[in-house]
Amino acid sequence: MARPPYTYLRASIDGGVTRLAVSLYTADVGVLAAVTSDRRPFLDLSTSEAQISISTTGGGPVTAQDVALAREIVTAATRYLADCEHLHAEQSPQADRATA
Numbered sequence: 367m368a369r370p371p372y373t374y375l376r377a378s379i380d381g382g383v384t385r386l387a388v389s390l391y392t393a394d395v396g397v398l399a400a401v402t403s404d405r406r407p408f409l410d411l412s413t414s415e416a417q418i419s420i421s422t423t424g425g426g427p428v429t430a431q432d433v434a435l436a437r438e439i440v441t442a443a444t445r446y447l448a449d450c451e452h453l454h455a456e457q458s459p460q461a462d463r464a465t466a
Contacts, residue, residue: 369391371391371392371393372391372392373388373389373391373392373413373415373416374387374388374389375387375388375389375416388416388418390411390413390416390418394414395411395412395413396410396411396412396413397409397411398410398412406421406422406425406426406428407421407422407428407432407436408420408421408422409421409439420435420439
């Protein structure tokens with residue numbers, strides 16, 4: 367039986383390093399990409415329970431590492447899309463209607 371949509375947050379401290387893990391198990395995610403007035407690009411993922419923002423290193427000018435991260439995000443999102451499309455196509459029409 368499938369669970370209803372939810373957001374999961376876990377915080378841990380290991381060796382003095384704090385780690386936060388946020389999992390969004392819902393289709394109700396808002397996605398926004400824009401550039402601030404001080405010319406800093408950002409990407410936001412948000413639900414009614416959580417918001418995750420990704421921006422440039424230290425909130426400063428765009429670096430080569432920032433560009434590389436943006437490419438990794440696009441690659442991962444493209445893979446996620448392909449996986450969703452493939453699995454959705456395999457589902458029966460009844461299963462698709464049940465989740466709608």
